[in-house]
């Protein structure tokens with residue numbers, strides 16, 4: 804099984820900082836098309852997200868679950884199925900093994916799904932996402948950000964730009 808691991812804030816939705824309600828959840832431009840592109844190439848989609856807002860007491864685990872259910876329903880309406888949402892609820896001080904760039908969430912996914920990391924991808928907008936990819940030996944990494952990330956396989960300024968690129972270079976994700 805080849806997997807596309809997705810960061811949430813800044814990738815699926817715009818990152819306004821500690822997004823925890825449906826009202827402040829805005830899908831990024833072209834994210835549906837981007838996800839469909841990978842799904843059509845046979846990738847199983849997973850979200851791996853740091854949600855330290857829970858550990859910091861900014862919002863509850865229930866708030867996160869409610870928002871997640873709403874998000875998954877909206878994605879289903881667009882024909883997109885996310886197989887699993889893994890999240891780290893801990894504050895950094897907890898020194899857990901699931902907060903990215905630690906690989907706990909990937910380890911968890913590997914316990915349940917026969918994922919081939921050598922043909923999988925990690926996409927995120929932070930250093931910790933690319934580090935997670937490297938630490939967990941996920942073969943391909945995509946960085947979304949204003950300036951290119953030196954350790955990422957690909958960098959784009961936006962999901963829209965990534966979508967345009969992979970749309971016309973499908974062989975890159977065909978593996």
Ligand SMILES: [Mg+2]
Nearest residue numbers: 810812813928
């Ligand atoms: Mg992010």
Ligand SMILES: [Zn+2]
Nearest residue numbers: 891899901902
């Ligand atoms: Zn954690």
